[in-house]
Amino acid sequence: MKPLGLENNLxxxxxxxxxxxxxxxxxxxxxxxxxxxxxxxxxxxxVTLALKIAKICNCTVEDIFIYKEENENA
Amino acid sequence: xxxxxxxxxxxxxxxxxxxxxxxxxxxxxxxxxxSSISLNTTLESRNHFLKLIDLFFEQAIPYIFIIFSIxxxxxxxxxxxxxxxxxxxxxxxxxxxxxxxxNRVNTALMLSNIIYIISFMLIGIVTSDLFYNGNLFKHSFxxxxxxxxxxxxFNLIIVIRVQKNLIHLIKKMNPxxxxxxxxINFHKDWLNSCDEAQQLMIYKCAYKSFQTMGRxxxxxxxxxxxxxxxxxxxxxxxxxxxxxxxxxxxxxSLESMKCKP
Numbered sequence: 001m002k003p004l005g006l007e008n009n010l011x012x013x014x015x016x017x018x019x020x021x022x023x024x025x026x027x028x029x030x031x032x033x034x035x036x037x038x039x040x041x042x043x044x045x046x047v048t049l050a051l052k053i054a055k056i057c058n059c060t061v062e063d064i065f066i067y068k069e070e071n072e073n074a
Numbered sequence: 075x076x077x078x079x080x081x082x083x084x085x086x087x088x089x090x091x092x093x094x095x096x097x098x099x100x101x102x103x104x105x106x107x108x109s110s111i112s113l114n115t116t117l118e119s120r121n122h123f124l125k126l127i128d129l130f131f132e133q134a135i136p137y138i139f140i141i142f143s144i145x146x147x148x149x150x151x152x153x154x155x156x157x158x159x160x161x162x163x164x165x166x167x168x169x170x171x172x173x174x175x176x177n178r179v180n181t182a183l184m185l186s187n188i189i190y191i192i193s194f195m196l197i198g199i200v201t202s203d204l205f206y207n208g209n210l211f212k213h214s215f216x217x218x219x220x221x222x223x224x225x226x227x228f229n230l231i232i233v234i235r236v237q238k239n240l241i242h243l244i245k246k247m248n249p250x251x252x253x254x255x256x257x258i259n260f261h262k263d264w265l266n267s268c269d270e271a272q273q274l275m276i277y278k279c280a281y282k283s284f285q286t287m288g289r290x291x292x293x294x295x296x297x298x299x300x301x302x303x304x305x306x307x308x309x310x311x312x313x314x315x316x317x318x319x320x321x322x323x324x325x326x327s328l329e330s331m332k333c334k335p
Contacts, residue, residue, distance in 0.1 A: 021169045031248050034271035036173060043271045 007066045011039045013057040027056050101296060108300045120304055132203050136222055139196045143189050143229060150189070150236055153182040161243060172247060179240050186233045186240075193229040196222055284326060291319040 014024050014035075021035040028035070030049060037043035038053075045053065045065075054061045112120075157178045164171055200222040209215040238255045245251045253263035268276065294315050302308035 022172075030269040031250055031272055032169075032172070033176075033248070034269050036169065037271050037275075043274065046270055049270065 005068045006044050007041065007068060008038060009064050009066075010035070010053065013059065013064055014039075017057065024056070028052050104300055105303070108303045112303050124305065131199060136196055136200055136218060139192050140222070140225055143192060143196075143225070146185050146189050147229070147232055150182050150185045151232075153178050153185075154236055154239060157182070157240075157243060161247065176244075176247065179244060183237065183240055186236050189229055190233045193226050193233075197226040284322065287322055291315060291322070295319070 014021070017024070019027070021039070022032040025032045025035045028049065029052065034043065034045075034049075038045055050061050050065055054064055057064060157175050160171070160175050160178075164175070200219050203209055204215050204219045234255070241253070241255050250267055250269070251264065252267035253260045257263065265273065265276065295312065298308050298312045298315060302312060
């Protein structure tokens with residue numbers, strides 16, 4: 001079940017950093033699976049993790065995570 | 075807003091009543107069928123049918139399970155070998171490949187659990203047969219028991235070794251994971267080493283199992299209720315189902331009460 005309305009650019013930012021999911025997970029203090037789940041849109045991270053990810057990518061949370069209203073997706 | 079909620083409530087209620095009516099009609103039909111069988115057959119003929127089922131369990135089931143277990147064990151060993159060699163040849167950048175390895179590992183773990191459970195059932199049936207009706211002194215039953223017992227021990231050794239190897243591989247792929255399969259606290263250590271997303275996935279799976287088992291218990295209860303019309307001994311199965319159903323619900327409720335602030 002995909003979380004409603006949350007899209008992300010994590011894969012793009014990760015490729016800019018030139019790290020794989022395992023390495024990015026280590027930087028963020030989470031597992032490779034969590035990074036994979038976030039990239040696939042299967043998991044919405046906690047506020048703490050979202051802030052940590054933004055800090056690693058050197059950008060704001062809104063640059064990586066985009067919230068779209070339900071009618072915006074349609 | 076209030077009207078929308080009211081309308082939604084009405085729709086849900088309508089669906090609920092329709093489902094109840096359909097279920098009652100299907101249950102009624104089965105009940106009618108079973109009771110007409112009960113009225114039109116003698117207890118002897120029904121017991122004869124029961125004996126045929128018994129014979130099937132006695133003679134065929136052990137061998138069906140043995141063949142099934144052998145095929146499954148070979149498949150699990152093949153999967154284990156495949157994931158090991160795939161992991162050795164894995165390049166660091168290959169996130170997609172690692173995902174497919176993990177899927178194979180999960181399949182192998184699931185199959186090894188199936189073999190483990192079936193092995194216990196197999197040894198249970200064979201042991202019960204051995205001590206039934208003086209079979210202990212019949213050569214054919216003794217041979218079947220010895221073969222199945224050896225197979226049971228072999229299965230357990232293989233399953234535990236495969237699970238140990240697969241967990242070791244998962245730990246290699248995910249160094250943050252903790253726990254030893256031989257340790258009694260393995261599940262606790264494993265859960266504690268999972269991060270927020272992994273824990274959420276575990277809880278989702280557990281909830282899905284809870285939902286599935288709820289449906290299974292409802293249907294099992296209805297089935298045994300119908301069977302109890304034909305065989306009085308099915309009451310024992312109903313009591314057993316009730317016990318496990320209650321156990322599951324009470325455990326869930328107590329745990330949810332603990333989780334509330």
